[in-house]
Amino acid sequence: MSKQKIYWFCQFFGWSLLVLVDYLAYVFEIGFDYETFYLAIANIFLGVTLTHLYRLMIRRWNWVRLPFFQLAPRVLLSVLVMALIMTMVNLPIDRIIAPETLMNEPFVFLGYIMSWGKIMLAWVLSYTVYHYVEENRNAEIERILLKTSIRETEAKVLRSQLNPHFVFNALNSIRALVYENPTKAQQGITQLSNLLRNSLLADRRKTVELREEIKTVEDYLALEKVRYEDRLTSHIDLDGRTLFWQVPPMMLQTLVENAIKHGVSTAVGGGFVEVKSMVEADKLHILIRNTGVLGDKKASGGFGLANTAQRLELLYGPEAEFRIFQEENTHDQTGETFAIRNGGPVVCAEITIPAQSEGIFRKKEVSVRSEK
Structure with missing residues (x-):
């Protein structure tokens, strides 16, 4: 299986598992309804879309090649933006679907930000660390190949x-x-x-x-x-x-x-x-x-x-x-x-x-x- 297929499988499987676990917990507590089900499906595609956009962005500007102290702020800002988008989409709908659940919750907006932020941070860290390590490994392989090529050229000249x-x-x-x-x-x-x-x-x-x-x-x-x-x-x-x-x-x-x-x-x-x-x-x-x-x-x-x-x-x-x-x-x-x-x-x-x-x-x- 190619890396591209593995990536999309992990995207849909991971987000489906995460969202459906929360949705099943809601169903056992409140009961099934189509609005919540459609919201769960929408969250899956929204999560896949946001994280894929992050992937395109990090590859477009080669963030994984940046030093750690330049990479860390960009990663944290991306996590905050994605968590904010998920909150802005889900919080208004949740206020309509289950207002009684949110009525007694203080700092609801901050709680949503923190909840989605942890999810996004886990995804972003796993993806960024993987590609950061892979990029360093590829760079090391390139250095070895270049060094080998130089040594081979030297050997040809010498012999x-x-x-x-x-x-x-x-x-x-x-x-x-x-x-x-x-x-x-x-x-x-x-x-x-x-x-x-x-x-x-x-x-x-x-x-x-x-x-x-x-x-x-x-x-x-x-x-x-x-x-x-x-x-x-x-x-x-x-x-x-x-x-x-x-x-x-x-x-x-x-x-x-x-x-x-x-x-x-x-x-x-x-x-x-x-x-x-x-x-x-x-x-x-x-x-x-x-x-x-x-x-x-x-x-x-x-x-x-x-x-x-x-x-x-x-x-x-x-x-x-x-x-x-x-x-x-x-x-x-x-x-x-x-x-x-x-x-x-x-x-x-x-x-x-x-x-x-x-x-x-x-x-x-x-x-x-x-x-x-």
């Missing part, structure tokens, strides 16, 4: 970032290969095309599978390898259980780009970049390790780091975590070999993502294994 300097450098590197190694140049163009496509698609998807994101990282590293040659060494080590976990698109590429720009490129003899994933305590952990010294975060790719932290918060809330720190001792054997060979300290960026639809990931993993 569609691709450093234009990288594109410029990659094109220059590919141009140098056109005559020296055409096959490798073609491969570089394909890899750059994949990166640009993924960057364009990133604003349409909130998350992608880790294995898909790793392909983007591999294309990026391959292009950077053309530029840095032997000065860049990379290694990717993924836990098979993490391949189907959902991660924000282009996030790892941003961190790897940050690692090369502020780590490998500044090291005299070059350096390494390592990407590793694992599952611990039902959470995905991704490590991006690279040669370098962690200094001022703004000087070390502050936008990329703030981008990652903000995107994780938007998608996963407080359960997700991002931190970057300087490693004092290298525990991973592969990373230790790189660190020793490149003769420099190691910076580690760690991403922690809580389990999301874990059953789906396992189902995908099982299906891939069965295909193999």
